[in-house]
Amino acid sequence: MSRISTVFLFFCFIFVLVLSRLYYWQIVARDALQAEADSQHYFKFSLPAVRGEIRSWDATPLVMNDQVYLVYAEPKNIENLGFFAKSISEILSVDMATLLTKISDNKTLWVPLKHKVGEDIVSKLKTLKMKGLGYERESHRYYPESSMSAHILGFVGSDENGNDKGYFGLEGYYNRELRGKNGSLLQEKDVRGAPILVGDVTRIDPENGRTLVLYLDRIVQHIIEKKLLDGIEKYGAKEGSIVIMDPKIGGIIASASFPSYDPSNYTAFDKGVYKNPVVGSSYEPGSTFKSLVMAAGIEEGAVTPMTTMDESGPVRVGEYAIRTWNNEYHGKITMTQILERSSNVGMVYVGEKLGKDKLLQYIHDFGFGQATGVDLEDESSPELRESSKWGDIDLATASFGQGIAVTPLQMVRAVAALANGGMLMEPHVVREMRDLRGNVFPVPVNKIRRVVSERTAKQVTEMLVSSVDNGEAKWAKPKGYRIAGKTGTAQIPVAGHYDATKTIASFVGYAPADDPKFVMLVLLSEPSSSQWGSETAAPLFFSIAKELFLHYNIAPIGF
Amino acid sequence: MNRFAYIVKPAFFVSCFFVFFLVVIEIVAANSMVTLGKEVKSINDKLDVVLYENEALEKKIASASSIASIEVRAREFGFAERIKTVHIGQQSLTAKLPGIR
Numbered sequence: 001m002s003r004i005s006t007v008f009l010f011f012c013f014i015f016v017l018v019l020s021r022l023y024y025w026q027i028v029a030r031d032a033l034q035a036e037a038d039s040q041h042y043f044k045f046s047l048p049a050v051r052g053e054i055r056s057w058d059a060t061p062l063v064m065n066d067q068v069y070l071v072y073a074e075p076k077n078i079e080n081l082g083f084f085a086k087s088i089s090e091i092l093s094v095d096m097a098t099l100l101t102k103i104s105d106n107k108t109l110w111v112p113l114k115h116k117v118g119e120d121i122v123s124k125l126k127t128l129k130m131k132g133l134g135y136e137r138e139s140h141r142y143y144p145e146s147s148m149s150a151h152i153l154g155f156v157g158s159d160e161n162g163n164d165k166g167y168f169g170l171e172g173y174y175n176r177e178l179r180g181k182n183g184s185l186l187q188e189k190d191v192r193g194a195p196i197l198v199g200d201v202t203r204i205d206p207e208n209g210r211t212l213v214l215y216l217d218r219i220v221q222h223i224i225e226k227k228l229l230d231g232i233e234k235y236g237a238k239e240g241s242i243v244i245m246d247p248k249i250g251g252i253i254a255s256a257s258f259p260s261y262d263p264s265n266y267t268a269f270d271k272g273v274y275k276n277p278v279v280g281s282s283y284e285p286g287s288t289f290k291s292l293v294m295a296a297g298i299e300e301g302a303v304t305p306m307t308t309m310d311e312s313g314p315v316r317v318g319e320y321a322i323r324t325w326n327n328e329y330h331g332k333i334t335m336t337q338i339l340e341r342s343s344n345v346g347m348v349y350v351g352e353k354l355g356k357d358k359l360l361q362y363i364h365d366f367g368f369g370q371a372t373g374v375d376l377e378d379e380s381s382p383e384l385r386e387s388s389k390w391g392d393i394d395l396a397t398a399s400f401g402q403g404i405a406v407t408p409l410q411m412v413r414a415v416a417a418l419a420n421g422g423m424l425m426e427p428h429v430v431r432e433m434r435d436l437r438g439n440v441f442p443v444p445v446n447k448i449r450r451v452v453s454e455r456t457a458k459q460v461t462e463m464l465v466s467s468v469d470n471g472e473a474k475w476a477k478p479k480g481y482r483i484a485g486k487t488g489t490a491q492i493p494v495a496g497h498y499d500a501t502k503t504i505a506s507f508v509g510y511a512p513a514d515d516p517k518f519v520m521l522v523l524l525s526e527p528s529s530s531q532w533g534s535e536t537a538a539p540l541f542f543s544i545a546k547e548l549f550l551h552y553n554i555a556p557i558g559f
Numbered sequence: 560m561n562r563f564a565y566i567v568k569p570a571f572f573v574s575c576f577f578v579f580f581l582v583v584i585e586i587v588a589a590n591s592m593v594t595l596g597k598e599v600k601s602i603n604d605k606l607d608v609v610l611y612e613n614e615a616l617e618k619k620i621a622s623a624s625s626i627a628s629i630e631v632r633a634r635e636f637g638f639a640e641r642i643k644t645v646h647i648g649q650q651s652l653t654a655k656l657p658g659i660r
Contacts, residue, residue: 061621067614144621190596222626480646546644555646 042188042200049180051139052209054153054170056218057431063153063171066142068116069135071125075103075111078132088113088133091124103132115162116140139164147262149221151276152214152255152429154377155263168274170212170429171263172377177433180209210433210441215251220244223547225256228522231540232258235505236528241408242544243278244520247416247510249445250425252374253518279372279379282405283523286490287325287342287533288508289401292414293350294339295460296362299452302353305336305459309349317396322348325489339467342487344400351399359395360387365451366414367424368406374427375443381407402490402498411508412521414451418461419484419510419519421454423447465513473507473538478546480556484516485509485541487533492526502526505533507541517552520544 025033038044054063071092078084081103089096092114102111115138122135141156154169166175183206188199224242232240241257257277261269275281297303311329314321324343338346351359363369369384382405385394397403409427417424426446433441452460464484468477473487488506491498505527510519520541527536548554622628 060624064618064621065614066618067611142618142621144618144625146625146627148626190593218626550644555648558648 042186044184044186047183047185047204047206048137048139049182049206050208051141051156051164051180052174052178052433053211054178055211055213056216056221057214058217059213060218062143062145062149062214062216062218064142064144065139068118068138068140069122070115070138071113071117071122072134072136073103073111073113074132074134075105075108076132078103078130084130084132087128087130088125091121091128092117141264143264145218147260147264148218148225149216149255150260150263151257151278152216152252152376153263155266155274157266166377168378169276169376170214173375174210174212174430174433178209178212181207183207208436210435212430213432213434214429215246215249215253215431216255216429217253217551219551220254220548221256223551224254224544225258227540227544227547228256228258231522231524231536231543235524235530235536235540237505237524237536238526239277240522240524241277242520242522243408243412244518244548245412245416245427247419247425247516247519250413250416250427251431252427252429275378276376278408279374279376280407282380282382282407283504283525284404284490284493285401285406285411286488286504286506287344287401288411288415288486288488288506288521289404289406290339290342290347290399291418291460291464291486291508292362292366293347293354293359293399294335294463295418295452295456296359297335297350297354298459299362299456300354300358302355302358303335303350305334305463307335308332309335309338309346311338311343311345313345315345315348315396317348317393318391320393320396322396336463336466339463339486340470342467342471347399348396351395354399356390356395357387359398360384360390362451363398363404365424365449366417367448368404368410368414372407372409372413372427373446374409375430379407379409381410401488408521408523411506412519415508415510415521416519417451418457418464419516420457422450422452422457424449424451461513464509468509472532472534473542476539476542478542478549478556480558481511481545481549481554482513482557483509483511483542483545484513485511485538487538489531489533501531503531505531505535505537507533507537509541509545511545511549512554517554518548520548 051065053061053065055061073084081100085096085100085103089099094114099113102113105111125133125135143153152169154167154171156164156166156171159165164179166172166178171178183204184202185204186200186202188201224244228240228242231237239258241255243255244253245251246253255276255278259273261273266274294303298305310331311324311333312331313329314323322344324341324345329345330337330341333341333343333346335346335350337343338350354362363384369381371379371381384404394403413425413427424447426448428443428445430443432443435441461484464486465482468474468483468485471487477483486508488504488508490504490506491500492502492504493499494502504523504525506521506523508519508521510516522537522541522544524537524540530536
């Protein structure tokens with residue numbers, strides 16, 4: 001009996017062993033075994049979404065996608081680690097010791113070696129026929145126009161997870177629309193890795209990013225970039241910006257700033273140049289601001305174009321004496337002549353007639369002290385001081401554009417309101433978005449508010465035409481065209497006081513005056529050949545305007 | 560009863576045969592579809608190659624029609640910077656009599 005019991009107990013023991021082993025394989029190790037079975041039966045991979053393109057107004061590509069690869073290693077399948085590392089590191093131009101460390105870890109199934117590898121390098125790797133080396137498709141931005149409009153476009157870098165992400169400009173602002181949404185594919189496969197058509201398939205299609213179509217005209221962009229570079233060199237400026245806008249719809253036709261960078265190789269440039277100065281940097285506008293203060297004065301009925309004032313000498317404001325730019329005084333002059341001669345004394349008169357509250361109200365209505373809402377990531381706006389902090393001297397200096405900080409885009413948008421009959425527009429770079437199915441999503445044209453009446457806008461336009469025809473820059477103006485504009489020479493504030501030698505020279509204007517096709521601001525920082533806007537920014541403006549008249553087929557008067 | 564047997568029995572056998580026939584068809588079809596997976600993979604691979612070639616060509620076209628490329632080629636073809644612009648206006652439809660302005 002005892003022998004039978006022993007055998008019985010032995011079998012019970014074996015039974016318990018088998019049971020526990022079954023418990024382990026079916027319960028404890030279930031998930032791992034399921035995953036291993038899935039990997040043998042299914043192939044699953046992410047279907048990456050294609051990042052949307054960026055195109056100019058005529059649908060010519062400014063930013064496209066180029067196919068590149070992620071090269072990865074599967075350490076378990078590598079036969080000779082040393083040989084593998086030596087062969088691959090030479091071709092990929094990566095440090096051999098670092099690569100060897102990455103692939104030496106047996107526990108790692110998959111190791112990324114290098115991202116964004118070109119087709120030519122991958123072809124070389126494929127000729128090696130190395131086991132344990134794999135390739136996964138990625139995309140990379142390609143710029144057919146090279147570094148043109150870099151500040152507008154921005155660039156694509158990586159986020160903290162290594163995924164593509166847009167920074168600055170349009171790539172940053174429209175990152176969500178451009179990146180789309182990745183899909184996935186899970187499909188049953190046979191022993192050779194071919195898909196089994198009657199097997200399980202779960203597919204989520206990727207949603208490719210939308211394509212942006214801009215207002216930007218690449219021919220105009222090319223013209224201004226070339227002219228700006230030439231201008232910076234000719235006038236010995238430290239930096240410069242030009243922005244051109246369609247005054248009727250707020251579309252940005254072109255925008256350039258130097259120094260700039262190459263978005264396809266952005267890491268080679270100082271981070272300080274990534275920010276777009278047109279929307280992200282501020283300056284004191286100087287005499288270009290007089291056009292807006294004059295418009296406010298006329299709108300409020302404080303002055304008319306023919307109102308006269310006595311410009312007999314400097315005007316005292318508290319302890320300060322405000323002089324004209326050339327210290328010349330002409331006695332009785334009209335408001336139009338104030339703009340022609342760019343008289344600071346005359347503008348103080350207009351500012352006083354307008355009053356502090358009204359002046360501040362119009363500064364606000366013209367869009368200063370607030371972001372324009374342009375669709376670029378790097379926009380910022382300098383703040384306006386509260387009304388209570390404005391003294392008499394602040395009112396006086398603001399009337400001729402000093403003591404107030406604006407961005408170039410704010411300035412050109414405000415003047416555009418004079419060009420289009422009095423409406424402040426929301427500026428936009430993107431005209432519409434398109435998806436791969438052909439759906440078009442237009443970006444609506446947004447009128448913010450009416451700042452001045454059409455009558456006032458027309459009157460100020462005539463005054464600005466007169467300012468161009470009879471002002472300091474008349475020598476550079478192209479014949480046969482009516483151009484409305486104003487020069488500006490603003491001193492640069494340094495540590496709380498104005499530097500006597502450094503200026504920002506600018507010119508803002510629009511043409512043809514009767515039906516403006518464009519409004520443009522040219523800005524040169526610290527020109528050394530001459531500090532005056534009439535001798536630097538103005539001739540540069542007119543030089544570009546001549547090209548634009550030809551580009552837009554605008555004939556001179558009489559033709 | 561006999562009449563009933565004459566109808567039911569053959570109907571039963573015909574139904575069984577029909578079901579068996581459908582099962583055989585399904586097995587044959589599924590078996591042949593399974594092996595089509597390799598062809599599908601081959602077609603997908605060819606499609607990838609064509610799509611890649613398309614992308615490469617699009618890139619070439621965009622590059623060749625860029626402003627910088629056009630500028631270089633224009634110079635090669637002998638085009639020069641514009642020196643002077645002449646506007647030609649519309650001719651007057653009526654003649655002016657002498658002595659009248």
